Structures are given as C-alpha cells and as structure tokens.
Amino acid sequence: MKWPNVLKVFRWEFFKNVKSPVFLITTLTIPLFMLLAGGISYYASTGISQEESQVAVIDETGEFFPYLETNLANSPVKVSLHDSTQREQLAEKVEARELNGYLIFTPENVQSGMIDYYVSDAKEVNIGALSNVVQTALTFYRMEKIGMTAEQISLATAPVIINPRSLSGEEFSVAAMVAPVFFAVVLIIAVMVSGQVLMYGVLKEKRNRIIEILLSSVTALELLVGKIIGFGLLGLLQIGIWLAVGLAAAARYFDIGQIGMSPAELIPILLFFIGGYVMYAALFAAMGATMKDAEGGSQTQGLVVLIPMIPMFASGAIVMSPNALWVKILSYIPIFTPATMLMRIGATNLPWWELASTFVVLMLGVAFFIYLGARIFSRGLLQFERTISFKEMGKMMRKNY
Amino acid sequence: METILDVKGLTKSFGNKKAVDNISLSVTRGEVMGLLGPNGAGKTTAIRMIMGIMAPDAGEISFNFGDGPQPLDKSRIGYLPEERGLYDDARVIENLLYLAGLKGMPAAEARREALQWLERLDLGAYANQKLEKLSKGMQQKVQFIASILHRPVLVLFDEPFSGLDPVNQDVIKEIIRELRDGGTTVLLSAHQMNMVEELCDSIFLINHGREVLSGKLQAIKESYKEDIVELHYDPAEDSSFLKMIPGLRILREEPGLAVMRYSGSAEINALLQEFVSRLTVKAITVEKPPLHEIFVETVRERGEEIEVA
Numbered sequence: 001m002k003w004p005n006v007l008k009v010f011r012w013e014f015f016k017n018v019k020s021p022v023f024l025i026t027t028l029t030i031p032l033f034m035l036l037a038g039g040i041s042y043y044a045s046t047g048i049s050q051e052e053s054q055v056a057v058i059d060e061t062g063e064f065f066p067y068l069e070t071n072l073a074n075s076p077v078k079v080s081l082h083d084s085t086q087r088e089q090l091a092e093k094v095e096a097r098e099l100n101g102y103l104i105f106t107p108e109n110v111q112s113g114m115i116d117y118y119v120s121d122a123k124e125v126n127i128g129a130l131s132n133v134v135q136t137a138l139t140f141y142r143m144e145k146i147g148m149t150a151e152q153i154s155l156a157t158a159p160v161i162i163n164p165r166s167l168s169g170e171e172f173s174v175a176a177m178v179a180p181v182f183f184a185v186v187l188i189i190a191v192m193v194s195g196q197v198l199m200y201g202v203l204k205e206k207r208n209r210i211i212e213i214l215l216s217s218v219t220a221l222e223l224l225v226g227k228i229i230g231f232g233l234l235g236l237l238q239i240g241i242w243l244a245v246g247l248a249a250a251a252r253y254f255d256i257g258q259i260g261m262s263p264a265e266l267i268p269i270l271l272f273f274i275g276g277y278v279m280y281a282a283l284f285a286a287m288g289a290t291m292k293d294a295e296g297g298s299q300t301q302g303l304v305v306l307i308p309m310i311p312m313f314a315s316g317a318i319v320m321s322p323n324a325l326w327v328k329i330l331s332y333i334p335i336f337t338p339a340t341m342l343m344r345i346g347a348t349n350l351p352w353w354e355l356a357s358t359f360v361v362l363m364l365g366v367a368f369f370i371y372l373g374a375r376i377f378s379r380g381l382l383q384f385e386r387t388i389s390f391k392e393m394g395k396m397m398r399k400n401y
Numbered sequence: 402m403e404t405i406l407d408v409k410g411l412t413k414s415f416g417n418k419k420a421v422d423n424i425s426l427s428v429t430r431g432e433v434m435g436l437l438g439p440n441g442a443g444k445t446t447a448i449r450m451i452m453g454i455m456a457p458d459a460g461e462i463s464f465n466f467g468d469g470p471q472p473l474d475k476s477r478i479g480y481l482p483e484e485r486g487l488y489d490d491a492r493v494i495e496n497l498l499y500l501a502g503l504k505g506m507p508a509a510e511a512r513r514e515a516l517q518w519l520e521r522l523d524l525g526a527y528a529n530q531k532l533e534k535l536s537k538g539m540q541q542k543v544q545f546i547a548s549i550l551h552r553p554v555l556v557l558f559d560e561p562f563s564g565l566d567p568v569n570q571d572v573i574k575e576i577i578r579e580l581r582d583g584g585t586t587v588l589l590s591a592h593q594m595n596m597v598e599e600l601c602d603s604i605f606l607i608n609h610g611r612e613v614l615s616g617k618l619q620a621i622k623e624s625y626k627e628d629i630v631e632l633h634y635d636p637a638e639d640s641s642f643l644k645m646i647p648g649l650r651i652l653r654e655e656p657g658l659a660v661m662r663y664s665g666s667a668e669i670n671a672l673l674q675e676f677v678s679r680l681t682v683k684a685i686t687v688e689k690p691p692l693h694e695i696f697v698e699t700v701r702e703r704g705e706e707i708e709v710a
Contacts, residue, residue: 005503012499016491209486213547215454216480217503 001225005218009226010233017197017234026193027238031245052076055117055130056090056102058083064105067137075133094120101125103134110138181315184342186239187273188309194235195284195305198227202288202377220378224370228281235277268345268355275362276338280308282366282373289380311339322347331358334365403430404465405555405586406451411460413446420446422610424460428555428588428603430467433581435601435618436590437692443610444590445483448559451588452480466554476505479553483560483590485544489533493524493543496532497550504551511550518546522572541565545573549580556580558589562596574600594693606696613699622689627664627698632676633657633684642679646672657683662690 017023057079059065065081072079082090082102093099101119109115115134119125136157143153205211214223287304311318311330318327322344330340331354341358344350406428413421421443428434436444449455451462453473463470466477487496494515501511519525522542527535532543541564549556561577562570577587577600591597604621606613614621630649634640636657643651648665649672663672669687676682689695700706 004505008499008502016488020490205488208489209482209484210488211486212449212454212482212484213480213487213500213544214503216452216478216482217475217500 001219001221005222006226006229009214009218009223010230013201013227013230014233017201017230018237020197022197023234023238027241030189030193031242035245052078053100053130054098055079056082056093056099058087058090058102058104060084060104060106061110064110064137064141067141068134071133071137071140075129077130077133091118094118110141113138181319181343181346184312184315184339186242187276187338187342188312190235190239191277191280191308192305194231194238195280197234198231198281199284199288199291199305202227202285203291206289206291206380215378221370221374224282224285224374224377227285228278228370231281232274232277268359269342271359272338272341272345272362275359275366276308276342279334279338279362279366279369282369283307286369286373286376286380289377307335308339311336311343315343318343319347322350328354332361334361334368337362337365403467404428405430406588407461407463407465407470408447408451409461411447411450411462412458413443413450413455414458419610421450421457424607424610424612426605426612426615428586430586431581431584432602433577433587433589433600435594435597435604436588436607437594437597437604437696438590438592438607438613440592442592442607444592444607445559446610447607448480448557448588448590452478452557464555476551477554479548479551479556481545481548481556481558481561483563485541485564487532487540487544487547489540490531492529493519493532493535494528496543497547500547501550504553506551515546515550518550519543522546538565538569542569542573545576549576549585553585555586555588558587560591561589562591562593570596594696595691598692604692606692606699608696608700608705613696613703618692621695622692625689625695627662627690628669629688629690630661630663630669630672631684631686631688632659632661632680632682634659634676635681635683638680640680646675 053076055077057065057068059081065079068079084104087102090099090102094101097120101117103115103117105115117125117127117130139157140153143156148156205214218226283304314330317324318330318340321327327340327344330336331344337358341355341362345355404427406426408427409425411421411424412419424443424447426434426436436447438444446455450457450460453475462473464473465471466474488499491499494512497515498508498511501515502508516525516528519528522545524535524539524542527539532540535543545561548558558577561573565573577589581587581602589597589600598618601618603615603617605615629652634657640654640659643649643659643661646665648663648667650662650664651659652662653660663669665672673685673687676685690698
C-alpha cells in the first residue's frame, strides 16, 4: 500500500464530500433536531409542573385553609377560599374552565385523608403538584392538632435524601451516566450518516464506471483506506459540529460541568469510537461495492447498516447492569464491541484488562473487516451489471480473483 | 527491437468459461498494436489483467520501460477503459487533475497540459463546467485526455472509438498517431477491425479467448494467400473468360467492372498480364482483403465459431 496514493484519495473524498448537499444537510439539520428534541423534552418535563392552576377551596373545618395557603407560597397552585353555599357557582366556573377545580375539606376527611377534588374531566387532571402541597399541609395540621410544638414538627418533618455512593468513593452523577449512552448514540448516528454516504458514494463510482479508471492508478486497498480516512474525518468534523451545538444547547438546561470526564475516561472512549468508525466504514464500503443500484436487490445489503445499532436496542439494560455476563459476551463480539463498550465505560469502572482485551478484539475486528472489505471491494467493483449475493461474497473471500 | 510489454500464457476463467485462454503477446516499444476480435472475445479481460485490475489465473506479465524488466508501475501506463465514466458532479478540470494526480503528475503541470488538451479537442470552454453538463461524446473526449494527460510510456485503449462520431473518431486517430510518433507505445482493442487496421503496426487477433493470428500487420496481409482484384475495362468488350480462370471468383460484375477474389496457384503478375492481353484495361488494383475477412476466414478454417456476445 502506497500512502501518497491513500492521501490523494483521502483529499479528494474529503473535499468533494464536505461540499456535497448530503453532508451539508445532515450536518445542519441533525443539530436542529437535537435542539428541538432537547427543548421539547425539557419543556415537557418542566413545563407541566410549572403550569399555574387555580383551585377553589371550601373549608368546612374553618381552620385548615391557612395551613394550605402557607404551604403554597412557592407553588404554581393558587388557591382561593369559598363558602360552602357557593358550591354551585364554583361548579359552573369549573365547567367554564375559569377554575381548574375545587376541593372540599371537612372535619372528617382531614382525618381520613380522602379528599375529593371536583374537576370538569377527571381524566385530564395532573394532581402531582396539588397532592404534594395538600399532603404537607395536612401533616402540619394534624401534628398541631395532636399538640406537637413547632420545634417537634420541624424535627419530625426534616427531609430525607438518599445519596448513593460507590465503594470506591467516586461521586455519582446522572450526567456521567448519560454521557456514554450519548457517545454511543452519536457514534451510531455518525456511522449511519457518513457510512451511508460512503456506501452510496462507492455505489455511484461503480455505477458511473469511474472505478475502473481509479483502479488503473491505485489498488483497491489504497482506495478503500483513503475513503475510510476521508469519511472518518468528515464524520469527526460532523460530530465536532454536533457536539459543539449540543453542548451549547445543553448548557442552557443544566450544568454541563457534570459531564466533564477525566482523560483516563476520555481516551478509551475516543479509541473505541474511532476503532468502531473504521470497522463500520470498511464494512459499508464493501457493501457498496457489491450493489448494482440503490434499489431492488440491494435491500439486503442495506440491512447490514442496522447491525451496529443492535446494542442500542439493549442500551437501557446495558447501562443498568454493565457487568452482566451477556453484556460481557457482547463486548467480545467485534461488530458489537464499540457501542457496547462505549456504554459500559460510562456506566461502570471497568478493570484495565477488560478495556485492553476488548480493544484488542476490536482491533482484530478492524483488521478483519478492512481485509474482508478490500477483498469484496476489489472483486465487487467490476461486477457492474448485478448485485452480488452473500453466498458469492463468501466465495470471493476464498478465491483469488 | 525492444519489448515494452511481454505477456506469457495469460489465462483467466469466469466459472466454467475461459475468458482468456493461454495468450502470449509482446509489444515492441513505439508501436501501435491492435488487440482485435469480436465482442466477448476476451479483449477487455486481457487488458484488465495487463493493467493489474484483475489477477490472472495463470501466466506472466512483465514490463520493460527501458531500464530492465520490472513489475507493473501504474503511474507510467495510461488506461482508457471500455466502460467509460468520470465524476459527473465534479468539474471537468477537477476530474482531470485528480486522475493525473493519482498518476503522480504535479498539479500545476497537469493543469497547464489539461487546458491545452481541452483546447485541442474543442472543450476549452467547458473546463470549469460540471461534467454532467457535457454530452456523452464530449465526456468520452475528456476521458481520453485523462488517459494520456500524465504522458504515459505505454497506453492501453480499450475500444477507443466506440460511441464517438466519425469526426471525433478521426481526431482520436490523429492523436494516437501523434502519440506513436512521439515515442509512446499503444495497445488498443477494437471489434470494428476495419476502423483500426490503418492505425496498427502489428495486430493480435483473438476469438473465444484464444489467439487466431498475430504479428506485423503487413506481414500477415502479405502472407495471406488471397487477393482482391478490381478491374476496370472497356464495357464493350467480352469478359466472360474471367469465369474460366482457376482460383478466380467474381464478387461483383457490371459492364466494364469486375471485382474478384484470387486464390489461385499462379503468380498474380501472370493473372494481370492475361487481363491486359485480352481486355483494354482502364484501371486495375490488387489488394489484400480487409483484416476482418482474414479473421473470419482463418477462424472458419479452424472449424471454430465466431461468438458475438
């Protein structure tokens, strides 16, 4: 393999594709989707509880309302006190949606705790915020009723926070768990996007016959490696843009300092990321070489694109139990190694030997797929008129062409 | 004479079919050799193996660019494949610079020469156009430029004339002659033999992957036993005696004109003298039959069939 040739192929592929509509569109639209999705889920989780609600209260005990009012000080729930004779007017206002609903407190139900909340349609009511404040107010009310002093009450109601701590003394943060899944997702998206562009690029070169001219100057391996590096850098550039946008967007919603990872964590993540990228790129380029056109017979090849995604379907289970036997086994199957390991690295502290051995497995996978890719690539490229079946690919790998 | 390309026992099968069957040929420096045969005869497969795009099942290919036998050096060979194509979403000049770059030509020099070639082939105005804007014929010319831009020592043209109109065919022929005059060795394939006959110094005829005939074109023709004789004479005279001459077959006859094929044992000169003694000859030409006929005849004599794929 001559590196100057690889370099020339790489330069051409990089600069040609960085200007291509597909690259520009995916680079720009995916962050937009990320912003949209992030924004929607942020407002979905915070917006509902922030929504103000107007609740009328009929207090037949004559003494509970002040407790409620005190506890509502910082809540989005607003209450107003009404006489029991006004019940019909309140019902009308609820129907007219001027009020979200009304509550009735009687001497009996403040003891039993079974409070009725009258609303227009019980199905569409979110009582989370309301039941929290009523619960607290009732607790204070009952405690005073049985004669506890303010001091005793504050002692009894002191909040409880359970703080999980690893035996290693490491701090736990949700962000640190989200990050690896995020990196795995980014890997998959980047691979899908630039892998597809690579695959269809090869297919196009094959379809418009340029490929034979290229092979009269460079070897199939040089062409393949040049393309992989070219698309690899394109992918990294794209990911860089996405990360910058993603982090800037994330910074609006939460403290991104929590994601901050030590170099010791970052290096394996990068290594698995790049290794995975190269392996999948080789696979996709080979697939492109076996296709005749983008339709019809190529459907089966198109499915190969989905293989790297498989660990993602189990991402929840992998992050929850990163040391389960099946997860370990998955880590040693090269095609699944990158996504699985990216998730495990963040989810737990892996012993160095496991990192090292899975990385060796990945490197073997990379070497195997480049070798296999180059063989299928060089043989499939000149088969202009048809799609090559998986059976024939098997033959190609054994036979010297 | 120095051999630039030497092929020995080249063989390649696809499944049960032998596409190229034990072919040996050698190309002399500075000549134009025609690899000729019908479609499907194995020309493209042979050229692809010489170019190192396909690996042969058996056989040896060696090059000698003047400094001893050496393995394939793709940067010194130009190649125009039968299957044409370039990046149609890139500009004409970008296509040319990339391909010349892959052959190791410095960019500035490649740009200068590419523009000169484009001018020469009436494509100067299209240098900065995307290739897809050009007609098929223009794209073929661009591809032709791509195959010779880096000044190769040896060029392989696979069916260089297919798809070109007669005017452009002549332009390409002229350039091929210039290349030869400039010392470039050319190996070209074609299925329309008559078209390249005048261009070739030597030929290699191939059918079903096997050699039919090879050697210097002149020598092959001269050693071929038949002649085509075209005789113009006074229409008033009686030429019926022509039918009686052994070995002479009349192909076409009009008053005052007879086109005949002669394969008799007597010298051609004796035949001509007989014409002159019995007719008022106005004009007479004696030619060897066209290469295509020699090919068909040789194949038939061997009891083989000509396959047209």
